[in-house]
Amino acid sequence: MSRPKNHHYVPRHFLRAWDLEEKVNVLHLASGGVFQEDISKVCSRNYFYGNPPTVEKELSSLEGYQARPLNTLRDGSDLTDISDQEIRLLLSFVTTQRSRTKAMKEDINTGEEFLRDAVKDDMEAERYEEFIEWTSDLSEEEKEDTIVETSLLGTHYYIISLGIFAYIGIQDLEAVMIRNVTDRDFIICDAPVVHDNPRYKAFRSLVLAALGNRGVQLFCPIDRNRMLLLYDPEVYRLESNSRRQVLIKSPEVVDQLNLLQLHNAEEIVMSRPSSEQYVLGLYDRIEEVRRRKEITETIETELGDNVEVDKIPPYQVPKLSPELPGYSLRDMLPYKKKRPSCQAQKSQRVVHRIFNEAGAPDLALVYAVRFFEEMLEQ
Numbered sequence: 001m002s003r004p005k006n007h008h009y010v011p012r013h014f015l016r017a018w019d020l021e022e023k024v025n026v027l028h029l030a031s032g033g034v035f036q037e038d039i040s041k042v043c044s045r046n047y048f049y050g051n052p053p054t055v056e057k058e059l060s061s062l063e064g065y066q067a068r069p070l071n072t073l074r075d076g077s078d079l080t081d082i083s084d085q086e087i088r089l090l091l092s093f094v095t096t097q098r099s100r101t102k103a104m105k106e107d108i109n110t111g112e113e114f115l116r117d118a119v120k121d122d123m124e125a126e127r128y129e130e131f132i133e134w135t136s137d138l139s140e141e142e143k144e145d146t147i148v149e150t151s152l153l154g155t156h157y158y159i160i161s162l163g164i165f166a167y168i169g170i171q172d173l174e175a176v177m178i179r180n181v182t183d184r185d186f187i188i189c190d191a192p193v194v195h196d197n198p199r200y201k202a203f204r205s206l207v208l209a210a211l212g213n214r215g216v217q218l219f220c221p222i223d224r225n226r227m228l229l230l231y232d233p234e235v236y237r238l239e240s241n242s243r244r245q246v247l248i249k250s251p252e253v254v255d256q257l258n259l260l261q262l263h264n265a266e267e268i269v270m271s272r273p274s275s276e277q278y279v280l281g282l283y284d285r286i287e288e289v290r291r292r293k294e295i296t297e298t299i300e301t302e303l304g305d306n307v308e309v310d311k312i313p314p315y316q317v318p319k320l321s322p323e324l325p326g327y328s329l330r331d332m333l334p335y336k337k338k339r340p341s342c343q344a345q346k347s348q349r350v351v352h353r354i355f356n357e358a359g360a361p362d363l364a365l366v367y368a369v370r371f372f373e374e375m376l377e378q
Helices: 011-020 054-074 084-097 104-126 140-170 252-263 273-283 344-358 362-375
Strands: 006-007 023-028 034-039 042-044 174-180 192-195 217-221 228-233 237-238 245-248 269-273 295-300 306-311 327-329
Touching: 006 252, 011 217, 011 228, 011 269, 023 273, 034 273, 054 084, 054 140, 054 344, 054 362, 084 140, 084 174, 084 228, 084 362, 104 140, 140 252, 140 344, 140 362, 174 252, 174 362, 245 252, 252 273, 269 273, 344 362
Parallel strands: 174 245
Antiparallel strands: 006 042, 023 034, 023 269, 174 228, 192 217, 217 228, 237 327, 295 306
């Protein structure tokens, strides 16, 4: 059996809402060029989750579960129609998708230089000799590369596992479906889950909006006419109909929601082949919304030293927040990094236990997926 090597970091089943006979229009931000490309080749890299593709196979199984509520919604059902299990799957899809992108992986890799220094020190002290049995004649440099690459990939496995269970921490958010009834389509990018915090981002000079923050909002396109919005109900009031829909009749608001995708995109934005001119028009407006601010982050090395790293992290809050109909702010509450109703620590404890018991990060991610699937049946 051949090994699956083309690993998607945005699932094909998700992208199919924007394809036409397995093709999508792809706007490349670096060049501004638009090309029609095969859906099997976008948002993917060879052995993105490692080789052998053990993790990729397990994530494919997870995708089968997480696709259920998306398919139900795309078939015409509303949020009020889907089961509690499907709601959990939908929330888990949102948080898992956020954690598995190329943007997240590259953010993890910003620590490579300091990790490599620590690995060199450990190798010189022969701290790995009793733990690693090298099966081939590798040079010292090749051994160093192997340990660094394995450590960075293991960190990504841990972040993905946190994403799988992070639905537990956002169940306190209110969910509505933004329903686009204009003749313009919603578009999608290679990092489709957008974070915003319109209440506090200017007041607190926020660059990032974490899942547990008071005032957080999450936007996730579902298809060309639907976008899921999760928001903190203690901070915002949003009028919706009996189907928990917010109807968007203004083309300008659709543009604002689509600009969020251009803000969040790392490399590409995708749309139906018929919408090239529209997307190019949005591309001309990208500076209205796109934020790529460099921050300084303190990282603790394996030796216990603190080093400062300058980085441009993913999932920054956009400059522009959409002007949704029926939207208003509740009374001012003090900003908190952790909402009192957020249960993020519960999901973190689950993942910590799995990784402590599994030993190897790839095995831990496999266990995390299987444990999640078992929880669904309870």
